[in-house]
Amino acid sequence: MNIDMIEAARERIGNNVRCTPFLNSPAFDKLASRRVWVKAECLQYTNSFKIRGAWSAVSALAPNRRKSGVIGHSSGNHGQALSFTARAFDIPALVIMPSDAPTLKIDKTREFGAEVILYDRDLDDREELGSKIAQERGMTLIKPFDDNHVIAGQGTTGLEIAEQAAEHGITDADVLVCCGGGGLLAGLALAFEAHAPTLRTRPVEPHDFNDVQRSLLSRKIESNTQKSGSICDAILTPCPGQLTWPIIQRLCGSGLVVSDREALQAIVLGNEYFRFIAEPGGAVSLAAALFRRDQIHSDDVICVVTGGNIDNQLFQKAMDQFGAKT
Amino acid sequence: MNIDMIEAARERIGNNVRCTPFLNSPAFDKLASRRVWVKAECLQYTNSFKIRGAWSAVSALAPNRRKSGVIGHSSGNHGQALSFTARAFDIPALVIMPSDAPTLKIDKTREFGAEVILYDRDLDDREELGSKIAQERGMTLIKPFDDNHVIAGQGTTGLEIAEQAAEHGITDADVLVCCGGGGLLAGLALAFEAHAPTLRTRPVEPHDFNDVQRSLLSRKIESNTQKSGSICDAILTPCPGQLTWPIIQRLCGSGLVVSDREALQAIVLGNEYFRFIAEPGGAVSLAAALFRRDQIHSDDVICVVTGGNIDNQLFQKAMDQFGAKT
Numbered sequence: 001m002n003i004d005m006i007e008a009a010r011e012r013i014g015n016n017v018r019c020t021p022f023l024n025s026p027a028f029d030k031l032a033s034r035r036v037w038v039k040a041e042c043l044q045y046t047n048s049f050k051i052r053g054a055w056s057a058v059s060a061l062a063p064n065r066r067k068s069g070v071i072g073h074s075s076g077n078h079g080q081a082l083s084f085t086a087r088a089f090d091i092p093a094l095v096i097m098p099s100d101a102p103t104l105k106i107d108k109t110r111e112f113g114a115e116v117i118l119y120d121r122d123l124d125d126r127e128e129l130g131s132k133i134a135q136e137r138g139m140t141l142i143k144p145f146d147d148n149h150v151i152a153g154q155g156t157t158g159l160e161i162a163e164q165a166a167e168h169g170i171t172d173a174d175v176l177v178c179c180g181g182g183g184l185l186a187g188l189a190l191a192f193e194a195h196a197p198t199l200r201t202r203p204v205e206p207h208d209f210n211d212v213q214r215s216l217l218s219r220k221i222e223s224n225t226q227k228s229g230s231i232c233d234a235i236l237t238p239c240p241g242q243l244t245w246p247i248i249q250r251l252c253g254s255g256l257v258v259s260d261r262e263a264l265q266a267i268v269l270g271n272e273y274f275r276f277i278a279e280p281g282g283a284v285s286l287a288a289a290l291f292r293r294d295q296i297h298s299d300d301v302i303c304v305v306t307g308g309n310i311d312n313q314l315f316q317k318a319m320d321q322f323g324a325k326t
Numbered sequence: 327m328n329i330d331m332i333e334a335a336r337e338r339i340g341n342n343v344r345c346t347p348f349l350n351s352p353a354f355d356k357l358a359s360r361r362v363w364v365k366a367e368c369l370q371y372t373n374s375f376k377i378r379g380a381w382s383a384v385s386a387l388a389p390n391r392r393k394s395g396v397i398g399h400s401s402g403n404h405g406q407a408l409s410f411t412a413r414a415f416d417i418p419a420l421v422i423m424p425s426d427a428p429t430l431k432i433d434k435t436r437e438f439g440a441e442v443i444l445y446d447r448d449l450d451d452r453e454e455l456g457s458k459i460a461q462e463r464g465m466t467l468i469k470p471f472d473d474n475h476v477i478a479g480q481g482t483t484g485l486e487i488a489e490q491a492a493e494h495g496i497t498d499a500d501v502l503v504c505c506g507g508g509g510l511l512a513g514l515a516l517a518f519e520a521h522a523p524t525l526r527t528r529p530v531e532p533h534d535f536n537d538v539q540r541s542l543l544s545r546k547i548e549s550n551t552q553k554s555g556s557i558c559d560a561i562l563t564p565c566p567g568q569l570t571w572p573i574i575q576r577l578c579g580s581g582l583v584v585s586d587r588e589a590l591q592a593i594v595l596g597n598e599y600f601r602f603i604a605e606p607g608g609a610v611s612l613a614a615a616l617f618r619r620d621q622i623h624s625d626d627v628i629c630v631v632t633g634g635n636i637d638n639q640l641f642q643k644a645m646d647q648f649g650a651k652t
Contacts, residue, residue, distance in 0.1 A: 015494075018349075020347070021344075021346070021347045021369065023344075023369065025371070026410075027372075027437070027438075035438075042601050043347065043349065043600070043601060043602070045351070045352075047601050066374045084352075102652070103652035104650070104652050107652070111353070112353075168341075184409075213461040271603060274369070275368050275369055275602055276601055276602055276603070277370070277602070277603070277605040308601035311652045312598075312645055312650055312652055313651075316642060316645065319638055321640045321643065324430070324638055325432050325638070325639075326428070326429035326433070326637045326638055326639060
């Protein structure tokens with residue numbers, strides 16, 4: 001896994017993924033007491049960065065193998081991305097999703113054309129289930145993060161950030177990354193190592209799901225004890241991946257942790273200051289910039305807002321709780 | 327007023343205005359039965375395109391005159407833009423706003439630093455009030471649309487659209503523009519005349535406030551009988567401007583009209599498909615693409631979503647009425 005694979009993924013992906021905007025807001029800067037830049041992947045196709053990894057992996061398959069279809073397990077963003085990509089390539093897709101995934105994510109994965117199978121997050125092993133069905137149907141399993149082509153695809157976000165940061169004269173910054181299994185984190189870290197070595201990737205996780213933070217501290221793979229229990233559904237992964245971990249350990253700065261409540265507040269402030277919609281697991285980076293200021297030391301901070309697939313009801317609840325009453 | 331003034335405005339503005347994203351969504355295309363591209367000025371600084379005209383006009387003032395400050399009358403977006411720009415230039419600003427303007431707009435105009443004076447939309451003449459206070463205080467009045475530097479600033483949106491359309495291989499399209507006094511419409515039309523002659527600007531207005539549509543039909547300036555009564559507060563202007571009208575008449579295609587209800591639906595669909603927040607007066611272009619399909623004849627349509635300054639309460643009302651119940 002290296003920078004050449006990321007550059008190659010960018011070539012294969014071409015215009016099928018959007019170069020998302022790099023937003024800032026002087027008023028938000030005041031709130032956060034430093035300059036905050038947002039890489040708004042919630043404005044990406046399928047409303048999350050996951051389309052990058054899915055497109056990279058599907059486009060890398062040999063056509064003969066690809067035509068049998070792809071299968072993925074996903075809390076919903078990788079699933080939508082895979083479903084969307086499979087339709088574009090005109091191949092079948094099957095997505096295994098937890099039964100407690102947001103309705104919007106299940107609906108949209110189906111709308112894009114994939115077959116959806118639900119599993120119980122606490123009882124079933126999705127990895128096992130995925131491998132089993134892949135074998136039965138002769139489809140190729142595209143894992144959500146522990147796949148070099150997926151990591152390479154996510155890394156294309158880093159190529160864009162490196163260019164956008166340079167355009168804005170940002171020479172030194174912490175890059176806060178919402179982190180599940182670490183596919184995006186690892187891809188960004190490799191991209192910055194090659195193109196923007198003064199940008200430091202740091203994982204942000206929800207309370208009780210800070211396996212990557214703890215792994216960085218103990219210098220070995222740590223796992224979460226819980227499998228569910230946070231609204232940040234997109235990033236509730238048990239532990240860093242076998243492929244992502246060595247990259248993360250070598251290149252990433254220390255982790256940050258925020259609460260579900262802080263993630264909801266960040267969604268509301270993201271809406272009010274930037275006019276975009278983020279989902280909880282996509283807003284923890286923004287929450288860290290707002291609520292963990294003492295753990296950030298750079299004048300500029302870049303938050304990757306990784307997704308925007310939130311159910312209307314939860315969004316409304318967040319607005320009721322934290323939004324301006326106007 | 328010509329293309330050179332628009333190019334000069336772009337030079338003066340530099341990076342102080344954001345090149346906003348040019349979004350599309352395959353799922354939204356299906357809904358609208360054609361390819362829809364959104365120029366998302368709701369993601370602009372101050373959350374509307376008005377910052378372009380304000381920055382253009384303020385930066386064009388002689389420094390000696392500028393330091394006495396600027397004054398503007400505005401339903402809120404021009405006011406915020408002027409307030410934001412004045413703070414950046416470290417000069418005083420005063421904004422005259424209708425008392426029924428959205429609370430968010432009044433609050434944000436004040437937050438950016440301007441003094442705000444409220445007037446009654448039905449009883450007072452804002453033009454007269456503006457001129458009077460400008461004279462008393464020795465401040466320069468920056469009109470919201472009937473000012474060549476303002477039109478030139480808004481025209482910079484057109485330079486970006488011309489480039490973004492070319493990047494996406496769009497060779498022929500109707501460009502739907504939310505229209506009040508026609509400053510943006512006129513600026514876009516001039517930019518396209520010079521750089522993208524196959525893009526046709528067409529105004530979109532709310533029911534009962536279709537002065538520009540009617541003016542284009544009768545080939546002379548027509549006025550609205552009502553002054554209030556639509557939620558599309560940003561574009562309830564009595565008639566096209568003296569400076570904007572000749573440009574509009576010479577270059578623009580026929581107008582389109584949508585209802586307040588359709589504008590609210592467009593806000594909800596803009597949120598659900600693109601994950602941005604538009605305000606009613608900023609969403610009529612998107613509403614026209616959805617609900618006036620038979621009046622559009624190009625395969626590609628470009629909607630300028632001009633602003634996102636909507637009160638939370640109205641947004642929530644729209645979501646309750648038209649949003650998915652998930």
